[in-house]
Amino acid sequence: MKKTTSVLICFLILAFTGIISGQNTKVNTAASVIETIIKQTKSEPVPNTVDVIKAGDPLTPVKGIVTTMFATMDVLKKAVAMNCNLIIAHEPVFYNHRDEIQQFQNDPVYLEKKRYIDEHKLVIWRFHDYIHRIQPDAIDYGMALKLDWLKYTDGTSVERFVMPETTLKELTITLKKVFPVNAFNIIGDPEMKLTKVVFSAGAPGSIYHFRLLEDDNVEVVIAGEVPQWETYEYVRDAVSQGRKKAIIFLGHVTSEEPGMEYCAQWLKGFIKDIPIHFVESGPSYRTY
């Protein structure tokens, strides 16, 4: 009976593996790979999503996948060198949120990038709205992993941390060790003691920041970017009023790139027969 059960379990495992493999065998065009990925996010359909193919033929057979923060010229060249033709980027390819290209019809930078994509038959898909809807948000999870801060969460969120008491200065030094490339923009008293930190990836807008900063359970926000006349000035005034609040802007790329690094790992969990690589785009700027 036990043996029969074991055989049955083995059969079921093999059958299940077979089904997964079967799915993967079908997953060969860019369109079908993308469909599989979206399904795996378990998100409801996102209306008017930016997660569409930005360039290339959806029916292109996928030889290899690159995940990245921005599909920069350098990332595209690295993808080609690695024989990957599906680039999954978190952010736009053509310098505006909706990748509107009408304004670039005579622009040499756009035209050369587009030509490179076409000549190398690349497909670029944006993975933004859906990756943020994975439970937990895979961009936030990637950051918590990168910082080794999952131990500071209460298990219900991967963005909110309660850590052993430290100062804003010490927290900044800790972050700098992980992200040494360029300067952060910081507002707050360096000597402020803190335990309660929240991570706000990318550019969710200042209203989102304001709500976080109003929360008694938040002392420090670690953010991506925001217009400087918005959250920056709010926190400057809050600090001037003697409030125990601070914000550290890591920069947009730095705040979300760990999420796209984790994305490659997540994809490997269900796409078994296509090579998958994370390629770092890195911050666009240096600071001086």
Place this chain on the structure above:
Amino acid sequence: MKKTTSVLICFLILAFTGIISGQNTKVNTAASVIETIIKQTKSEPVPNTVDVIKAGDPLTPVKGIVTTMFATMDVLKKAVAMNCNLIIAHEPVFYNHRDEIQQFQNDPVYLEKKRYIDEHKLVIWRFHDYIHRIQPDAIDYGMALKLDWLKYTDGTSVERFVMPETTLKELTITLKKVFPVNAFNIIGDPEMKLTKVVFSAGAPGSIYHFRLLEDDNVEVVIAGEVPQWETYEYVRDAVSQGRKKAIIFLGHVTSEEPGMEYCAQWLKGFIKDIPIHFVESGPSYRTY
């Protein structure tokens, strides 16, 4: 005849001075001071302008004027200490472009700032759309003065400079000497040789930057700020394509504060009977 002419000229000068003084004598409420200033810009009326009184009673008699980049809590306190009650700020008071306050009705930072303004009977007026419409744009003129770069203009513009050949690295060092407080964000080859520089104050949007960067007469843009997924990535790709282009983001405050310093000087040219001071708000953040 000559004597008669001289007397006539003297009379006209005195009469003219009298008219100006007469105007200034009337210029005693915030509303009338603002009206005088707008008239002096010689701009056509700006539809839907943000240049309105953001807080305070328009009929408040003006004791003294402060010009500043941002009416921060600290700037307000300095104004009060200097016995000034009209604050002329280039940017919003309440953390969003149109100073919409609906979202802050329960926000402690907003409520405390508003209370301070009310208790000290301050009037805050935004001087943005109209100061940019002065010919030449007084914000740009203030920057050219601050950098001592008027000598590099062709006389038709105060934003476009042709300077003795230098490198991006040397240009950055020059700028850092003038603005030492916090880091700039820079994209471009440090060794790139250049002579053609354009200044783009504040946050005019990436489309404006793209048009500048497409121009053969522009090698380097000195900018305020922009979303990092826009101009930043465009210039990164342009550089990667081998183009002789670069951009230096000074930060929003740094890019426009010299203009508000110049504004005080400009106001003193026609407002003679009210004390006028420039108060530096300085950058909101430090960099690390």
